[in-house]
Amino acid sequence: MLKIQENISLKDFTTFQIGGKAQYFVVAKTEEDLREAFAFIKSRKLPLFTLGGGSNILVSDHGYNGLVIKNEIKGIKFIDQANDKVILECGAGESLDDVVALSVIRNLSGLENLSGIPGTVGGAAVQNAGAYGVEIKDHLVSVGGLNSDNGKRFIFENIDCQYSYRDSLFKKNKKFVITTVTLELCKKPFFKTEYAGLKNKLANIEKVQASDIRKAVIQIREDKLPDWRKVGTAGSFFKNPIITSEYYEKLIAVFPNLPGFPETKGKTKVPLAWLLDNICNLKGHKEGKVGLYEKQPIVLVNLGQASAKDISDFAEKIIKIVKEKTGIEIMPEVEKI
Numbered sequence: 001m002l003k004i005q006e007n008i009s010l011k012d013f014t015t016f017q018i019g020g021k022a023q024y025f026v027v028a029k030t031e032e033d034l035r036e037a038f039a040f041i042k043s044r045k046l047p048l049f050t051l052g053g054g055s056n057i058l059v060s061d062h063g064y065n066g067l068v069i070k071n072e073i074k075g076i077k078f079i080d081q082a083n084d085k086v087i088l089e090c091g092a093g094e095s096l097d098d099v100v101a102l103s104v105i106r107n108l109s110g111l112e113n114l115s116g117i118p119g120t121v122g123g124a125a126v127q128n129a130g131a132y133g134v135e136i137k138d139h140l141v142s143v144g145g146l147n148s149d150n151g152k153r154f155i156f157e158n159i160d161c162q163y164s165y166r167d168s169l170f171k172k173n174k175k176f177v178i179t180t181v182t183l184e185l186c187k188k189p190f191f192k193t194e195y196a197g198l199k200n201k202l203a204n205i206e207k208v209q210a211s212d213i214r215k216a217v218i219q220i221r222e223d224k225l226p227d228w229r230k231v232g233t234a235g236s237f238f239k240n241p242i243i244t245s246e247y248y249e250k251l252i253a254v255f256p257n258l259p260g261f262p263e264t265k266g267k268t269k270v271p272l273a274w275l276l277d278n279i280c281n282l283k284g285h286k287e288g289k290v291g292l293y294e295k296q297p298i299v300l301v302n303l304g305q306a307s308a309k310d311i312s313d314f315a316e317k318i319i320k321i322v323k324e325k326t327g328i329e330i331m332p333e334v335e336k337i
């Protein structure tokens with residue numbers, strides 16, 4: 001029988017270390033657990049929130065009125081293919097970084113740039129987590145799980161997941177609870193090392209291996225990002241804005257050093273950290289219990305005992321300043337619940 005708990009503080013289940021209580025809370029370790037949880041919400045007409053590692057959410061100070069299901073469905077299976085590929089089937093509750101580490105130990109290429117990203121494989125498949133030129137969608141074959149409306153199994157192929165920059169079908173449609181993620185890795189070296197910082201770190205290595213990239217990425221992350229085990233944060237609070245290339249041209253006429261990365265359909269992605277540092281002069285900006293991390297201003301940090309309201313109010317101010325100074329409307333990456 002599934003143990004559904006009441007009034008459980010969500011604070012310790014998020015890397016921000018913030019949040020009120022869940023009305024109901026349950027840990028699901030199997031699909032059977034999920035089906036029982038679905039029956040519970042159906043009988044009480046409750047909303048559902050699926051929690052992974054809690055590393056990209058901001059939980060309201062008032063908590064969550066409904067059932068929070070913490071997905072701890074595990075399992076990692078490497079399946080050798082006849083070609084140079086290996087299929088990797090993961091339970092959605094596995095730690096993404098553990099899965100990356102295991103694939104690197106086997107010298108498989110594909111996931112190494114994602115080293116050090118907190119959270120679960122399921123959460124990464126929802127967020128289309130990415131770093132240093134790689135997104136999980138680049139190696140994702142399919143996502144499977146249960147539809148909480150009817151308990152039926154679903155499998156979405158990569159193309160059906162509607163992936164784009166930190167976005168997917170699952171962000172808009174919360175009824176899909178992911179239980180498995182299938183990835184495809186390569187036995188041959190097939191690395192992405194164009195990111196400047198990464199390239200520099202690997203410059204003196206003659207024959208780069210997946211483990212070299214993992215080590216370099218972890219070093220870069222340690223230099224640039226706060227340690228979420230010690231500091232409350234959800235990583236990048238905002239998305240890097242994607243603007244029309246026409247507007248980008250106008251901006252570089254005024255700010256000639258503004259970097260820009262071409263996207264499809266006449267759009268350009270600009271690094272928000274650069275805008276915050278160089279145009280908005282917000283480097284290391286702090287207000288009360290909230291601040292922008294000194295080494296990476298796109299990251300908001302809980303300086304100690306901040307409430308969700310403190311974070312939201314601070315984020316709103318940043319959004320307003322960026323709009324005033326650049327004309328760009330920035331969007332949060334972190335999901336508020």
Ligand SMILES: Cc1cc2nc3c(=O)[nH]c(=O)nc-3n(C[C@H](O)[C@H](O)[C@H](O)COP(=O)(O)OP(=O)(O)OC[C@H]3O[C@@H](n4cnc5c(N)ncnc54)[C@H](O)[C@@H]3O)c2cc1C
Pocket residue numbers: 015049050051052053054055056057071092093117118119120121122123124125126127128129130131170171176177178179225226227228233234235236335
């Ligand atoms: C220090 C730090 C650094 C970070 N660096 C990066 C980075 O480099 N790149 C990057 O992309 N992100 C980064 N992040 C953000 C975060 O780690 C990722 O977005 C991560 O993939 C979220 O996974 P999670 O399991 O913690 O998801 P959660 O935060 O628990 O949930 C995120 C969303 O996914 C949904 N969800 C989770 N599991 C399931 C499931 N099984 N079924 C259905 N829905 C589910 C939730 O409902 C929610 O909508 C960073 C965060 C921190 C704290």
